[in-house]
Amino acid sequence: MAIVGAMSEVATLKQALLEADKRSAAEHTEREKYEAKVGKVRQELQALMEKHESLERDSRTRASELAAATESAKSAKAESSKTLQELDEVKKIAAGKAFFMKSKHISVSYLLLTRIRSSPGAFADLPRSISDAAAFYQAEEGSSTEKVFWSQYAEAGHPVPLSDQLKQLVELHKAAEQAMKGLIVRLWPGEAQPGSYFGLVRRLVEACPRLEVIKRSVYIEGARRALAHAKVHWGKLDAEKLVKDGPPPGKEHRKPENYYKDVLKGARLVADECSMDVIFE
Incomplete structure (x- = not known):
C-alpha cells in the first residue's frame, strides 16, 4: 500500500510539473509576443520621431529658402526698376531730349555738370x-x-x-x-x-599741324635729292648760295618759275627716288 501511495504521489507531482512547464512555456510565449509588440511600438515611435525631426528640418529649410527667395525677389524688383529708369534715360537721350550731365551714382557735386544738355546729333x-x-x-x-x-x-x-x-x-x-x-x-x-578711343581722337586733332610737318619734310627731301643730283655734275656747287643768290647780273629775267615746265619730268623722277619715311625738321 505504501508503494502504491508513493507512485500515486509521484504521478501527481509529474502532472503538476508538466502543467507548470506548460504554464511556463505559455508565459514565455506571451512574454515574447509582448516584447515583440514593445519592439514594434518602439520602432514605430522611433520612426515617428525621425519623421518629425525631418519635417522640422524641412520646415526650417523651406523657411530659409522662402526668406532667400523673398530677398532675391526684392533685389530683382529694385534692379528691374533701376534698369527701367536707365532705359527711359537712354530713350530720352536717343530722342534728343534734355538730360543732366551729372551721374546719378556720385555724391560729390560737380557744378559744371548741373546744367542740362541735349545731344540729338548722334542718333539723328x-x-x-x-x-x-x-x-x-x-x-x-x-x-x-x-x-x-x-x-x-x-x-x-x-x-x-x-x-x-x-x-x-x-x-x-x-x-x-x-x-x-x-x-x-x-x-x-x-x-x-x-591706347584708347579718346587718345585716337586727340591724336587726330593734331593731324593738321602734323600734315604741315610732313609736307615740309617732303619738300626738303625732294630738294635735297635734286640738289644732290646737281652736285654730282657740278661738284663745287654751293646749294645754299644757289638758292639764296639771285640770277647773274644782266640776267634778272631768269626766275625759277620760268623753268618749272622744263624740270617737271626730272622732279617726278626725284620724287620716285625719295623714301618719304624720314621726317626732316
Whole structure:
C-alpha cells in the first residue's frame, strides 16, 4: 500500500510539473509576443520621431529658402526698376531730349555738370549713316560680316529698336576707330598707337599741324635729292648760295618759275627716288 501511495504521489507531482512547464512555456510565449509588440511600438515611435525631426528640418529649410527667395525677389524688383529708369534715360537721350550731365551714382557735386544738355546729333544722323554704310558695303564684292550686318537695315521701313540703334553706333564707332588708326599710322609711322578711343581722337586733332610737318619734310627731301643730283655734275656747287643768290647780273629775267615746265619730268623722277619715311625738321 505504501508503494502504491508513493507512485500515486509521484504521478501527481509529474502532472503538476508538466502543467507548470506548460504554464511556463505559455508565459514565455506571451512574454515574447509582448516584447515583440514593445519592439514594434518602439520602432514605430522611433520612426515617428525621425519623421518629425525631418519635417522640422524641412520646415526650417523651406523657411530659409522662402526668406532667400523673398530677398532675391526684392533685389530683382529694385534692379528691374533701376534698369527701367536707365532705359527711359537712354530713350530720352536717343530722342534728343534734355538730360543732366551729372551721374546719378556720385555724391560729390560737380557744378559744371548741373546744367542740362541735349545731344540729338548722334542718333539723328543714324538713318543717313545706315543708308551710306549699307550702300557702301553692298557695292563691295564678296561677302563680309560688315556687309551682312548693314544689309539688314538697307530698306528698313519700320522704326529701328533702341537696341539695334546701339548696335549700329557700336559698328560706326568701330569703323571710325579703324579709319583713325589707319590715318595715324601714316602720319606717325613707327610711333606707338594711342591706347584708347579718346587718345585716337586727340591724336587726330593734331593731324593738321602734323600734315604741315610732313609736307615740309617732303619738300626738303625732294630738294635735297635734286640738289644732290646737281652736285654730282657740278661738284663745287654751293646749294645754299644757289638758292639764296639771285640770277647773274644782266640776267634778272631768269626766275625759277620760268623753268618749272622744263624740270617737271626730272622732279617726278626725284620724287620716285625719295623714301618719304624720314621726317626732316
